[in-house]
Amino acid sequence: PLVSPAAPAPKTSTPGDYAAVRASISSLLDADYDDGSYGPLLVRLAWHASGTYDKVSCTGGSNGATMRFPPECAWAANRGLAIARDLLEPVKAAHPWISYSDLWTLAGVVAIEDMGGPTVAWRPGRVDYPDGSKIVPDGRLPDATQGAKHLRNIFHRMGFDDRDIVALSGAHTLGRCHPDRSGFSGPWTNAPTTFSNLYFQELVNNKWRPKKWDGPLQYEDAKTGTLMMLPTDLALLSDRTFKKWVSLYAKDEQEFFKDFAVAFGKLMELGVPFPEKPAAAS
């Protein structure tokens, strides 16, 4: 992948000026990288930082930004995310008062909004844990080779229901798979830097066949062979309950945006000890 030339140093700010941090993040998104934006990668960073949450033990989640350290930074699931963390270093340097855990989640939210997605309610309050203080076990993020049962195990553990699972999966309208990271290859849609319901449209409107190649089992659209789906993506079609939400989101983008915004906002807050209930989106 191409790496963008060094972006101009972001403007500094006074503590609490989140608008300034948002502006610094926005200025990094468009770049000569992948499909022309770091946005999808930043969304993935925010998701993997948060998706380790376990509601029973109240461990994991975005609080702490423990992905800065081993073993979490070296998990196979997090391959490629060092690019996103490094990209945000100049933003952290310009606004040293923000925690990494607030910065990574805010970057995901700003990326979604800048790529045309819904406004996601976000509030600060995460703190960074020191190295080695809280080690989260590997294996809490989803495994793309599995099916509906696995998706339910993983996301119910975080406190999400079936509808949330499908809504959150709509983030695969963004970005692509990289053979050197996950082993999978290609984009889910032809507009991977625009947040839309296209993922659900492609899912329902295409015939999907196993891709003939050396890599892990993935699917390609029978018409062009240029779009891809993971086994977990196709599980959303083969499971009756999941399929109901897929059909709804394929038809009704507003409904998808509304549900995604709520679920993604909740994901960003898992395990974060806020004093009160979430604020409404502004």
Ligand code: CCH
């Ligand atoms: Fe995902 N995702 N994801 N994903 N994901 C990958 C890429 C992105 C799974 C597997 C993969 C969510 C859920 C799942 C994004 C957001 C979300 C890749 C390719 C795999 C594999 C990584 C690579 O090679 O670079 C599985 C399994 C699940 C099960 O649910 C959820 C939830 C979200 C966010 C809400 C985004 C964005 C990408 C694109 C990243 C990029 O670099 O383009």
